[in-house]
Amino acid sequence: YGAPTRLLGWSLSPYVALYFAVEQRWDEDGALWWFRASAAENLMFHRFGIAYKDCERALFESGDDQVFVESEPPPMLFTYELNMTIQRMGNQQSMFTICRDPQADHADVLEELASYGDGPHLGKLIVPNALKPELLRELQLMNVTGKAMFPGLDGLGRTLTELTRLSVRFGLP
Numbered sequence: 006y007g008a009p010t011r012l013l014g015w016s017l018s019p020y021v022a023l024y025f026a027v028e029q030r031w032d033e034d035g036a037l038w039w040f041r042a043s044a045a046e047n048l049m050f051h052r053f054g055i056a057y058k059d060c061e062r063a064l065f066e067s068g069d070d071q072v073f074v075e076s077e078p079p080p081m082l083f084t085y086e087l088n089m090t091i092q093r094m095g096n097q098q099s100m101f102t103i104c105r106d107p108q109a110d111h112a113d114v115l116e117e118l119a120s121y122g123d124g125p126h127l128g129k130l131i132v133p134n135a136l137k138p139e140l141l142r143e144l145q146l147m148n149v150t151g152k153a154m155f156p157g158l159d160g161l162g163r164t165l166t167e168l169t170r171l172s173v174r175f176g177l178p
Contacts, residue, residue: 011073013111015040017098024149027137028167035132040115042084042100044126048118053081060105078105080114092156138174141167 016022019037026035049057060072061083086100093099102111118127132140144150151163 011103011105011107013102013104014097015100015102017100020144020147020149021097021154023132023140024144024154026132027140027144028151028163031134031137031170034134035137037130037132038112039128039130040118041126044118044121044124045082045084045102045115048115048121048126049082053079057081064103073105075105080109081105082109082111082114093154096156097154138171142171142175145171 015038016025019039022037022039026037053060060081063072064070064083065085082102082104084100084102087094102115104111104114112129115127119125121127145167150160151167152160154160155163
């Protein structure tokens, strides 16, 4: 929603990730980012050593949020997959990266993964804006829609907007 946050949502599904890259801003190119979580964890351990593992244990095992109370936190990044079932997150096949520094750009923190070890372990695919309507239409055929991604009225509204935009672009089905 435009506010600084420590969380960045990712999808384990390339189709869901593509949906978010194409569903809005048809006048701009989209981007589909990918990374290997295990390589990111290795990189963070390489950068921060045992302090990384200590923070990880404090955060995920004991729930100690004091790891976030620091005036100048390091750009230490963790990967996290929720164990609880939340329909929206299940539909989006969500996982998250969490950074101790709320001002840090996760792509900048992960940038070294592009050439780390036997990499690349990080990449960015550009989706040309001219292809967005066609890709959204193909995703609709696979039921990767606003309604599927956002259960409830919000998703229904998104899907109606998508169908209206697509029918204007391609004509009625």
